[in-house]
Amino acid sequence: MQVNSNNFVSLAEIAIHNPELQDAVSDGTRRAYDKRANSMFADSNEQGEAMRHQAFEAKRRALRNLPDLLEKAESNLLSNGFKVLWAVDADEANRQVQAILKDHEASTVIKSKSMLTEEIGLNHILEDSDIRVVETDLGEYIIQLNNEPPSHIVAPVIHKTKAEIRDIFIREINMEYTDDAGEMVAYARKMLRRDFLNADVGISGGNFIIAETGSLGLVMNEGNGRMCTTMPNVHIALVGIEKVIENLEDYATLDQVLTRSGTGQNLTVYTNIINGPSRESEVDGPDEVYVIFVDNGRSEVYGTKYTEALSCIRCGACQNACPVYRSVGGHAYGWVYGGPIGAVLTPLYTGLENATPLPHASSLCGSCKQVCPVDIDLPRMLLDLRYDLVHEKVDNKWQLGLRGWAMGMQSPLLYGMGAKAARMGQKLMGDNMPGVLGNWTEYRDFPDFAPKSFHEMWQDRQKGKLQ
Amino acid sequence: MSSREKILGRLRAAQKPFTDIPPVTQPRHMVPDVVDMGPAELQARFMAELELLGCTIYRPSDNQDALDHIIAHIGDAKQVLSWDDAHLPVTGLSAALKEASIDVMPFNDGEAYVGITGADAALAATGSVIVSSGAGKFRTASLLPDIHIAIVDANKLVADFETWIANQREQGLSAFRESSNTTIITGPSKTADIAQILIKGAHGPRKLHVVLVNAAVS
Ligand code: SF4
Numbered sequence: 040m041q042v043n044s045n046n047f048v049s050l051a052e053i054a055i056h057n058p059e060l061q062d063a064v065s066d067g068t069r070r071a072y073d074k075r076a077n078s079m080f081a082d083s084n085e086q087g088e089a090m091r092h093q094a095f096e097a098k099r100r101a102l103r104n105l106p107d108l109l110e111k112a113e114s115n116l117l118s119n120g121f122k123v124l125w126a127v128d129a130d131e132a133n134r135q136v137q138a139i140l141k142d143h144e145a146s147t148v149i150k151s152k153s154m155l156t157e158e159i160g161l162n163h164i165l166e167d168s169d170i171r172v173v174e175t176d177l178g179e180y181i182i183q184l185n186n187e188p189p190s191h192i193v194a195p196v197i198h199k200t201k202a203e204i205r206d207i208f209i210r211e212i213n214m215e216y217t218d219d220a221g222e223m224v225a226y227a228r229k230m231l232r233r234d235f236l237n238a239d240v241g242i243s244g245g246n247f248i249i250a251e252t253g254s255l256g257l258v259m260n261e262g263n264g265r266m267c268t269t270m271p272n273v274h275i276a277l278v279g280i281e282k283v284i285e286n287l288e289d290y291a292t293l294d295q296v297l298t299r300s301g302t303g304q305n306l307t308v309y310t311n312i313i314n315g316p317s318r319e320s321e322v323d324g325p326d327e328v329y330v331i332f333v334d335n336g337r338s339e340v341y342g343t344k345y346t347e348a349l350s351c352i353r354c355g356a357c358q359n360a361c362p363v364y365r366s367v368g369g370h371a372y373g374w375v376y377g378g379p380i381g382a383v384l385t386p387l388y389t390g391l392e393n394a395t396p397l398p399h400a401s402s403l404c405g406s407c408k409q410v411c412p413v414d415i416d417l418p419r420m421l422l423d424l425r426y427d428l429v430h431e432k433v434d435n436k437w438q439l440g441l442r443g444w445a446m447g448m449q450s451p452l453l454y455g456m457g458a459k460a461a462r463m464g465q466k467l468m469g470d471n472m473p474g475v476l477g478n479w480t481e482y483r484d485f486p487d488f489a490p491k492s493f494h495e496m497w498q499d500r501q502k503g504k505l506q
Numbered sequence: 507m508s509s510r511e512k513i514l515g516r517l518r519a520a521q522k523p524f525t526d527i528p529p530v531t532q533p534r535h536m537v538p539d540v541v542d543m544g545p546a547e548l549q550a551r552f553m554a555e556l557e558l559l560g561c562t563i564y565r566p567s568d569n570q571d572a573l574d575h576i577i578a579h580i581g582d583a584k585q586v587l588s589w590d591d592a593h594l595p596v597t598g599l600s601a602a603l604k605e606a607s608i609d610v611m612p613f614n615d616g617e618a619y620v621g622i623t624g625a626d627a628a629l630a631a632t633g634s635v636i637v638s639s640g641a642g643k644f645r646t647a648s649l650l651p652d653i654h655i656a657i658v659d660a661n662k663l664v665a666d667f668e669t670w671i672a673n674q675r676e677q678g679l680s681a682f683r684e685s686s687n688t689t690i691i692t693g694p695s696k697t698a699d700i701a702q703i704l705i706k707g708a709h710g711p712r713k714l715h716v717v718l719v720n721a722a723v724s
Contacts, residue, residue, distance in 0.1 A: 106517040125510040178699035262710025310690035320641035342520025
């Protein structure tokens with residue numbers, strides 16, 4: 040997917056002036072936030088925090104041995120009958136999927152929700168080669184009909200009201216007018232049923248790969264994911280290399296903190312553990328199951344001070360908790376992942392120069408870390424990214440402007456030039472001020488410096504130049 | 507160099523992260539209060555959780571009662587998907603279906619209104635029913651129909667997800683890996699994607715009805 044994160048400020052402005060989005064996002068995130076708290080701490084605060092810590096350790100332990108664990112996972116996946124492929128980047132992953140589809144002469148693909156496939160822009164690539172791609176998660180189906188990307192990791196259409204969704208169904212799939220959400224769901228169920236029964240290939244993501252048993256773990260509520268992994272003859276799972284965990288015990292821990300933090304459920308309706316293709320004695324299930332391990336920037340983050348970002352289990356809790364996300368929604372972040380985790384992952388995966396405003400799209404209130412089921416220190420990483428913005432000379436325009444400021448501020452000898460330097464700095468940087476002023480100017484215009492300072496005017500007057 | 511080698515090579519060249527994470531100790535269970543429960547308490551908890559999820563439950567008094575109940579529950583639906591008798595904890599269901607002129611459809615029939623399965627295990631803490639795929643235990647029976655009837659043997663009830671996993675390990679993980687698909691079903695299919703309004707029956711069954719056999723009747 041194309042990166043549009045440098046336009047965060049203008050995208051946020053659009054979101055702020057969209058009353059439907061404002062209602063939908065604030066309502067949706069608030070409810071999810073409450074559900075998470077009730078569910079994680081259902082037993083006691085102490086128990087909830089202990090489980091977070093257990094999940095934290097499980098994920099960090101897996102990352103510590105990531106290369107070994109990937110190899111172990113691969114060999115166990117293979118012995119369960121999976122086919123395993125590795126893709127360095129989006130292009131390679133897309134080509135691998137295309138090749139599999141071609142091999143099977145596939146024309147219709149059903150998909151269950153996968154953020155990774157959004158990342159690599161799979162749908163458009165397939166559609167360009169005349170494959171019919173049907174998103175089957177209800178939220179994803181709605182935004183596909185409306186030609187939009189998802190705006191939330193767990194609830195892709197959180198930014199739309201019921202009335203907006205109804206209008207999309209009427210316009211795009213000829214639904215008869217109704218205000219009843221149940222009738223809308225029933226209509227979508229009917230529309231998608233045909234595709235579930237007839238599609239050639241199912242594509243999914245993967246919540247976890249369990250190394251010890253060579254299993255693919257998938258969680259969902261609607262059942263569409265089970266359809267995608269059961270009905271077609273071929274199933275392809277695209278999985279980020281960071282998704283591998285050690286064993287079933289860790290799966291139990293991580294899966295339960297994921298569902299409690301994401302939707303407030305003890306378990307999602309379907310917790311699926313897939314151990315390869317259908318066995319000979321079975322009448323249903325796919326004959327071929329592929330796991331594609333996708334890197335796409337992850338190995339470059341591994342081992343850096345941002346490694347802990349790879350422990351994200353995509354629960355969306357940090358989005359629900361973030362005051363910035365709550366007021367601008369997910370699309371403003373300009374790529375696949377919105378909210379605090381998006382503000383960290385977007386610069387890491389797509390390049391800091393492509394997402395310079397995102398490290399500043401945070402009030403650093405700390406809520407995101409507090410709700411994160413694997414205790415990722417998002418505020419610390421946002422600060423480090425701000426540091427990198429300045430010290431790695433990411434943005435020349437930004438840098439020159441800063442130097443202008445620094446010159447004026449540092450030396451008494453340059454005092455007389457200070458105001459000029461400031462003006463120069465402002466011209467170079469436009470209205471987006473760096474550092475502490477960044478948050479302020481994201482939503483407000485920085486006042487222009489006077490054309491001449493008092494000091495300069497005084498000097499001019501002494502020289503008799505002032506009219 | 508293959509992509510596999512490239513990726514693994516990059517990971518191996520990086521500085522190893524999180525070297526200070528301690529080795530695993532005895533992990534906690536997410537829902538601690540079920541761990542030490544006896545069978546009667548587990549059953550009560552299982553039933554309470556099922557109700558919270560919007561499931562319905564029936565505890566038949568004997569095999570005939572179970573069969574009669576299932577036939578009555580199918581009602582006017584004349585077509586069902588069903589697991590083979592050998593994998594159901596009741597005796598003679600297929601004969602009873604035949605007698606009631608209910609057709610047992612092939613696995614890929616998208617119209618059958620009711621699906622009947624057994625269960626490999628059930629979890630008290632979360633009101634979950636576990637189905638694993640195999641010969642005579644196809645996946646679509648718990649997926650395609652509007653109504654899923656799960657016939658659960660109360661003797662297969664365990665405390666929670668963690669206990670079930672411990673049992674898999676005890677029995678040897680190769681048996682677990684033999685099944686290509688294990689699904690832990692917790693309530694009827696649902697969605698809240700339209701403005702957080704909870705709707706049951708998104709793509710899977712809209713109702714989950716549990717027939718609990720060999721249950722302790724309190
Ligand atoms: S960073 Fe943490 S809270 Fe945010 S989506 Fe990932 S796991 Fe959830």
